[in-house]
Amino acid sequence: GQNIDQPTEMTATEGAIVQINCTYQTSGFNGLFWYQQHAGEAPTFLSYNVLDGLEEKGRFSSFLSRSKGYSYLLLKELQMKDSASYLCADQAGTALIFGKGTTLSVSS
């Protein structure tokens, strides 16, 4: 089965850098996803890692260590609009299994 763990809440200030960690224990690993979700809206895709290492995409980067069952999402130059929930998800077969999400609050 899947067991995905991430912090419930985080706070940061504009312009700062924040790292959101995610640990997972899965019976079959097919990739690790990060999604952003604003309140009342559907999740939007941020990143996908299947190999170890860092994937950089603009202000957002995602890291994966398969041996440690660990990933993180790094957000740089934080903006107020980055206030949202960030969901770590593992691919199980063809479905995505989501963690409980980390609510990030960015203040000025």
Next chain:
Amino acid sequence: GAVVSQHPSWVICKSGTSVKIECRSLDFQATTMFWYRQFPKQSLMLMATSNEGSKATYEQGVEKDKFLINHASLTLSTLTVTSAHPEDSSFYICSAREVLAGDYNEQFFGPGTRLTVL
């Protein structure tokens, strides 16, 4: 990116009635669609995997007779909440996986349907 629509975006119904939610992939074909449910301040919980032309696969604890799923074409899946009760009030989100996605399982999410059962 690919677009997935849901209809209706919100619905209010009386307890005991049935509600149908449609999920459409607008510019791609989806052999597989997924239905999720999200309660306030909680994450998305996978309810079922919907495969075109075959029966849906339900997750443990999800009643297949209560949540009827029909995936009649490569662009449409429907979720019917039968005999809805207040505890079924939730945010229902579908997602679709593109046919040619291969091993890369990027899913495209619909905007969600907020169901309120009185």
